[in-house]
Amino acid sequence: MAELERLVKFHLLGQDFAFYTGATEKEMEAILALVRKQVEDSSSVAGGTMQVGKVAVMACLNLASRYVRLEQEFKDYRNNSETNLKGLNEKIELHFPQGKIAES
Template identity: 35%
Template sequence: MQERLVHFTLFGQEFTFYSDATDEDVDAVIALLRNELEGNGTFSKSSIPSSKMLVLGCLRIAAKLIQAQREHDRYCQSHEKAIAKLIDKISSITDPQI
């Protein structure tokens, strides 16, 4: 897909960037950031500059990503162990000399 200019508004400020992502992906990313920043009402729009709020929102999303990666790693490790046990079990049944 060819890059195109994307526009969106957050906290009364317009942002633009180039992206080759699909419209659906861009909309999902912007919605995720909006939800992180506006959805929980943690920040008062008047007490923190919007640039700082954006950085804090990105840090929150990054923290969630790291947590998801750790959970994925644990999931993969547990499945690798389960698969190894199944392989050992099947090997012992098919080759009783082991």
């Protein structure tokens, strides 16, 4: 256990959970809020009749889906940024050949 880790306890789906984490209080609040929302959304889809295990799996699938989508969006953003930077670099090299900058 790292020095910065602390014990976090919470209640979800009728059960108590506890684990050690290095996440800040603010991060944990955001994480738990997201998980609770996913669980609520998953359980409301079936009108509250789904078993707890199925609710948890649906919440995990929804979170995984969001993660995969965000990961792809980040890759696209990174590729677009690299393309834009290469274009800017080419323009700079055209105006200032061999790194020579005109003195003011």
